[in-house]
Amino acid sequence: MLSFIKAYIKSMRLYYSFVTGIAGWVGVSYYQYVATTEGPRGTSGLVKTIETPTSTDKMLVILIILFLAWGINQIINDFLGYKEDKVNAPQRPMVTRELNRFGALFLSIILMLAVLLVTWFYLEPIAVVPLIIAAILNVVYEYAK
Numbered sequence: 001m002l003s004f005i006k007a008y009i010k011s012m013r014l015y016y017s018f019v020t021g022i023a024g025w026v027g028v029s030y031y032q033y034v035a036t037t038e039g040p041r042g043t044s045g046l047v048k049t050i051e052t053p054t055s056t057d058k059m060l061v062i063l064i065i066l067f068l069a070w071g072i073n074q075i076i077n078d079f080l081g082y083k084e085d086k087v088n089a090p091q092r093p094m095v096t097r098e099l100n101r102f103g104a105l106f107l108s109i110i111l112m113l114a115v116l117l118v119t120w121f122y123l124e125p126i127a128v129v130p131l132i133i134a135a136i137l138n139v140v141y142e143y144a145k
Contacts, residue, residue, distance in 0.1 A: 007099035008107060011078055011092065012071030024066040028059050065115050065123075069131065070097060072115075073138050075108045082141035 040128040054062075080087060080095050085095050093099035112135065119127050 004099065004103060005095040008073075008075070008104055011075055011099055011104065013074045013138065014071055017067045017070040019068040020066045021063060024063060026064065028054060028062055047079050061118065061122065065119065068111060068115055069134065071107045072112050073134070076138055077142060078136075079108075080107045080139065 032053050076090055079101055082094060082101060085092050089095065094101050094104065112131075116128050116131060119125075119131060
């Protein structure tokens with residue numbers, strides 16, 4: 001079980017997830033800026049539409065979700081591109097059989113469902129839309145390349 005988890009985390013390629021984290025942090029920071037701007041119009045001249053700043057715990061959950069979503073995306077991409085990776089990336093854990101393909105897919109589906117539930121019930125229901133779009137685009141990407 002420990003070797004599965006290690007291989008799963010390795011396959012998530014979290015060392016690249018900083019890009020997703022930075023983009024998410026910029027979005028959260030902008031939201032905070034708009035929510036804390038005094039007066040009906042902020043410095044941009046736009047009407048203030050956000051009244052409540054995000055709590056620190058919710059910001060942390062958002063960042064965790066972004067990192068998890070990145071990793072889940074990588075696992076699903078590896079699962080769908082298994083045949084191609086046998087040639088182009090033979091060192092990947094799924095190809096070397098260090099990571100069970102179907103076990104990894106199952107865990108990814110469970111994690112994605114958990115992310116969707118946390119997003120829906122703890123953060124904001126509308127925020128599941130970009131998550132679902134990203135999951136669909138990940139599958140489309142594999143068949144469009």
